[in-house]
Amino acid sequence: MRLLVITQKVDRNDPVLGFFHRWIEEFAKHCEKVTVICLEMREHRLPINVRVLSLGKEQNKSKLKYIFRFYRYIWQERNNYDVVFVHMNQEYVLLGGLLWKLLHKKVSMWRNHAKGGLWTCLAVLLSGKVFCTSPHSFTARFKKTTLMPVGIDTDFFKPDASVSRVPNSVLFLGRIAPVKKVLEFVEWFNTLDIKFRATIAGVALAKDKKYEELVRRTASDRIKFIGPVNQEEALKLYQTYEIYANFTPAGSMDKTIIEAAACGAKLEVRNSDLKSFRAEDHSLKLLMEKLFEEMK
DSSP states (O other): OEEEEEEEEEOTTOTTTTHHHHHHHHHHHHOSEEEEEEEEEOOOOOOTTEEEEEOSGGGTOOHHHHHHHHHHHHHHTGGGOSEEEEESOHHHHHHHHHHHHHTTOEEEEEOOOSOOOHHHHHHHHHOSEEEESOTTSGGGGSTTEEEOOOOBOTTTSOOOTTSOOEEEEEEEESOOSGGGTHHHHHHHHHTSOTTOEEEEEOOOOGGGHHHHHHHHHHSOTTEEEOOOOOHHHHHHHHHHEEEEEEOOOTTSOOHHHHHHHHTTOEEEEOOGGGSSOOGGGGBHHHHHHHHHHHHO
8 A cells, every 4th residue: 555644743752743653653564655744844763665745834834835835745746645544634635635536546534523513524525434533523423434443552651560650649641721621630639638749741832821821820739730741751651650630521532541541550531432441452553453454
């Protein structure tokens, strides 16, 4: 298979999207050639059969330039891919869907969000296959949608017997944003016994800075903020904290919950989809098997 992947960012050190670097590595094992078009390109170390093309966010290009480059890339690379995998952003399906149909390319879209609308429905229409991880995702309602494992690297995220967990420690790892319900976590934690200590690892986007200020004002002095962490740093946190808390509601299967569980942390979650699960059922290996079975 020759695969075209469209994604937001290629950066092995990114605190939010760094995991996708591992996905691309796995794509390369299953494909003759992988072409990746990303909005932003940073540090990456990928196999020789992977080519990464950036739309130019790291160079502060205009949105018009992004669109121009997008069309240029999908046209000039048309003989280098047979299958298209669009990760997270339906906009790329809306932009390229008709051209890909004319070129007879198979299009699959990965979208896992509780909210959606007319544009999402149109993106689904333009896709041959749709993937999500939550039965409460907006896209789960469509017949062409297949539920997938979350896709975490269980060879990387695993317990470490040599590391001792800190008693009464609580970890919250993720973007500081209303959708992540960080304020609700803080309010919940503030009611716990004073023996508990918490760490919030994450950063707020510019649009959520006021929300972050509210979260910090509400947080007790038993909560520490450490900013964003990469995959290696997240692993150490999962292995050393006793409890992992995640208050994101049903609709999106937050991969950090699976990562923490795979590392042996106790869970305090609000997502009804994840009250009972096995981390091994959401492994990256299993995801790749199912993805390529669906996309072939």
